[in-house]
Amino acid sequence: MKRASSATVVYLLNFFAPDVIAIAQAWNQRVGKLIVLLSVAMEGNRSWKAEDGGLDVRQQRTWTRTRTDHHPSGYTDVNYVHFPIDTLKQLRRASADVVVSAELGARSMLAALYCARSGWFGLRQRRCQLVIAVSTSPWIEASRSGWLRKKQRSLLLARADRVTYHGPECKQWLLELGVPEDRLAPFHYSADPTKIYRGELQSQTADCVRVLTVGQLIDRKGVREGLANMIEVTRQSPDLLIEWTLIGGGPLLAELKEVATPDNLKIDWRGNCDAEQIRDAYRDHEIMFFPTRGDEWGLVVDEALHSGLVVIGNERAQAVAALIRNEFNGWIVEIDRADSLAHAISAYAKLDAAQRMKMRQQARESVVDRTPENSADQITSLIDQMLAEPQSGDSSHR
Template identity: 25%
Template structure:
């Protein structure tokens, strides 16, 4: 059986997932990307890693949103590509123009279609009526659905999907690349907090800095990432009088980042909105306790409140400050929660995550054979 997966760009975590699927699957897997990259992504992908992959001819439109940029890829040859591959099943990621064309092609050709999404009711709260109609149509008509989180499943149900057709395949990284056996007997003289992500309004660093100004403790926050808010954030740090506590490190490649995870004590993600928050999982692989915004929609699957982390309201500066302060005041709690984080990452191995894909494919093939 031939399976075609369509997604936007070859992000590192997706490439790892696809390669594992290709290597382990009984199916003939083909990957189609709408574009090679987006200008807010700094990662580098070795072309050798792009197995069974092809790229569409497309035009990318960049749209400014309230807190970020959105990229829409307009495909020129998705129909021709599908006609050439002749898949038995198409797995389409999200609900963009490429996916809508592919969905229509599947309907016309009587090819089974699986809808795959990271989106949540929170991340999609500002969609327009046309986007809502498309989601409802695809979720109701898809032969099966793959959800990247519990929150995504809730969205698919809201859009009209039948629960028995939904299979959860948690968003993940290749955790073997991030696992660090931490020496918990070692501790930093000055505790090190860590943030990893884009320096954009959506990520909520300004909210974190407001909270840090209220924390009465000597520590350092290392900020990893680049983005358009850098100058505003530097000005804010200066105005709040916390310059000695904040270090802007820019973008780091994986080997440098892994070293920094190993040297850190606490991971903080104050985001205003995230479909999941994969950096949380990376930090858990390093055995770090997590302080995370409730607006990172992966928290339902990643964090057990009080065991490996705390889920906070980032707009409540006092609550966030108190959470940081209380954890810094309790080094043994930091170690215990870090150990719990490390234990929980076993749920996110590629083998476990791909059970959702396997379940969706078997469900569709079973229907086909009836």
């Protein structure tokens, strides 16, 4: 019986983000051979440098188009849709035992076709099994509605031997699409370890609250609305001094920098920063403010918690809904409610130094198990389980 430790695994995804590289490096140590197929080296709206992490990474021939999603709540989001046209050829060349394909588009449809062909569409035992790795939430999917899309996804998911989810909202969405629970398994995101501050937590001065926000300055990330709320908070509390650092670039930067702010709100717009600069920023701040209007997860929440920051965010980010416990490692606030944000910041400001430090230590402890190694263990255990099961030629699991 073949096990993951001797299997050839092919991982298909759009591009290689730093956090995914860390998981793949750990995963590579647990399987016989890991091949990573990328649709593109890096997407145009990312500031990261394309890297391979020392792994067997192959870039596909891909057609790409840009799509603007209009969410019912009012924000817009620019996304890239990739069609990797040489997927079947690449998978034949790799001679995979297991294919793990991210998302529910063209790459996963072609991966499903390859796996079905490996069993001659039911005429013999399939040689290759399929895992579809899904990362979404019902809130994000509200901008991608439509009967045809839902039907396509249901049919595709029925062809997967297993389907992974990265959070509880994603799992519930998959169940509602008809995926049986016994074919679902977790495959968690994990923060990029190069951005995490792991040193001793530093006590901050009690006369101000130091807040950090990390992320793109785009409509979906909600910084425009977050700034308006922060201005209202400081206007209503003139004795409260907030120093707010924002890391990240984007089309809204020039507009946001022109906004007038009260004297007790000091803003530092740092633009795009490298991993070391981000790590230093985590060291120097107490609170992560994440005002997003929609995130399938929100890895900056993981980064902040690992670094010992208390997180203030809203449930439009699945990471906030899943990881944050009020008054333990942060606060969940209502989106677009300045009074809700004011309550959270005031509650933290009233804590003495020992209480603040306790919350920050609890923040670290709350994500101690969310590591690249544990994520790699999740997907490796799933592959072992699949390879141990009797296989049929039929790839449909309806």
